[in-house]
Amino acid sequence: MRLWENYIRNVEPYVPGEQPHGEKIIKLNTNENPYPPAPGVLKALKEMNWEEFRKYPDPSANLLVDALADYYGLGKDQIFVGVGSDDVLGMAFLTFFNSGKPILFPDVTYSFYPVWAGLFGIPYETPVLDEEFGIRIQDYKRENGGIVIANPNAPTGLCLPLEQVEELVRANEDVVVIVDEAYIDFGGESARSLIGRYENLLVVQTFSKSRSMAGMRIGYAMGSPKLITALNHVKYSYNSYTMNQPSIILGTEALKDKEYFKSRVEAIVNTRERAKRRFGELGFSCTDSYTNFLFVTHEHIPAKELFEALRREQIYVRYFGAPRLKDYLRVTIGTEEDMEAMYHFLESY
């Protein structure tokens, strides 16, 4: 073995959900939206000026940043965009968590948080969720190097009310608090309304779920100009041009059609509420999800067995297998048709 092999960064990579291909697959494993993006996205795609591809994109992605600022009534100096919320979150870890003190996030949450901490050598501690998988605010009232919570949390689907998020932020004004709101459009109240009052609060969202644009990789952060400036400096120290031309153009377009957005989110929420009842009838119990997925457990049948049985039927859901999660499946809310096919199989099983 050569010496250079000793100096390769030692990491434990994140394992994304499978991306199986095929006609008959029912894909309920990666929390994708079952509906296509807004129709305007197709039009913008067809009209895109391909000759411009020869040029670099606008490094500051102004078109998209302006559209997001308008959409949310924020200043453009309060918006940062990146290649999916993973890029935004990873960059936020690198930018803000340099005190050497452990950052805090729940023991059960998005499994990328410990991976970023590992990648950048950030110490961390993971307060345990309560028995109903709830975040206990008091666990985050101690010395720390920063806080990250997913709200709604994954894979539990549970959501903290805004007052509790504010309590957590107020108790931690000496560190940066990141609220990862990948699923907020499906329920719950965004902490966006707090960013004017707390300079240390960063709220991260994504186009991958509620806007049906996972394939385009668009995420964004909202926060004080100080936080956004710091993120931009790190971005410009890594890759000046992260968002490609299609992301900027099609992302901007996706924001325009508020009616379509509202109707698709409503459809998913309705399907989710029906799914809670149907799973209940089938002997499952599930957490009170505010997201586009359910976190379900069956009174008799082991989750792993069900996961494998579903997989044999080409129905893909997510199974984590970690100690606290081994009795649960995470099931993305698909179309009514996909969900019916799954209930049908579960009934017969």
Next chain:
Amino acid sequence: MRLWENYIRNVEPYVPGEQPHGEKIIKLNTNENPYPPAPGVLKALKEMNWEEFRKYPDPSANLLVDALADYYGLGKDQIFVGVGSDDVLGMAFLTFFNSGKPILFPDVTYSFYPVWAGLFGIPYETPVLDEEFGIRIQDYKRENGGIVIANPNAPTGLCLPLEQVEELVRANEDVVVIVDEAYIDFGGESARSLIGRYENLLVVQTFSKSRSMAGMRIGYAMGSPKLITALNHVKYSYNSYTMNQPSIILGTEALKDKEYFKSRVEAIVNTRERAKRRFGELGFSCTDSYTNFLFVTHEHIPAKELFEALRREQIYVRYFGAPRLKDYLRVTIGTEEDMEAMYHFLESY
């Protein structure tokens, strides 16, 4: 000032070239290709299945990786892809340069190298180029934590012959050696032919220059499976889905039309060789560029003055201003028409 502000990562961001907009602008400042991408890219854009945007892209970008492996006759385990070569290079710094010893790169080269080193806390030393801006191989035969050279180098345009690159790699088998070949398609011989022999050699290329795809953000690295695996582990520890669907699909398409690629590279090389003569006639001298830009200096007129005069005429070139570069302009090779407009102005000036 709150405590968290002390723990923001301290960086000196890279400043990309301007992206001015307007009808009459002649843009010779960011080494973009003056020709559009291959016509097949337009067709693939029009045929793209926009409904798929709701799904995550293939995290391993297999379509593009396979196409690159085929194109170069390499194994797919020898190819890594990312969001432009900046993403690939930045990730390579993070992955391989962890020994604590200073890495080496020339004092005059791509100005992102010291920025990445700064971002990730990697010590570095910068051996000075010789008086003709050449890299002296012997400067790289001492203990170090890794080596990065741009070949051809920027902004000088000069190229090391393959034997010298091999000499440099052979003398440094205990560290990872990165050869950044952003401009190699315009001249010079790629070190790709050496990767089978040297497990520590990483060759990085891009679609931004010779393939007219700067706006799509596609870069790639070629190297031993050990290096590629390590890069993938770090990638999966940062962002599983870096390449969006349009990048994967359109990048793959761009590789297919070898005739178009050859003809556009030839056109640029012809324009470059004519430009060397024309600049000579106008009292400039320039380095023997193997790239799609010239590095020029005038015997009487200060570079900064010329830069500003050209800018007033809406002709954008790049001026760096660093001590060794202050007498030079970097001029991207545009279309014959753009170049004539510039010569015309310079004649009258």
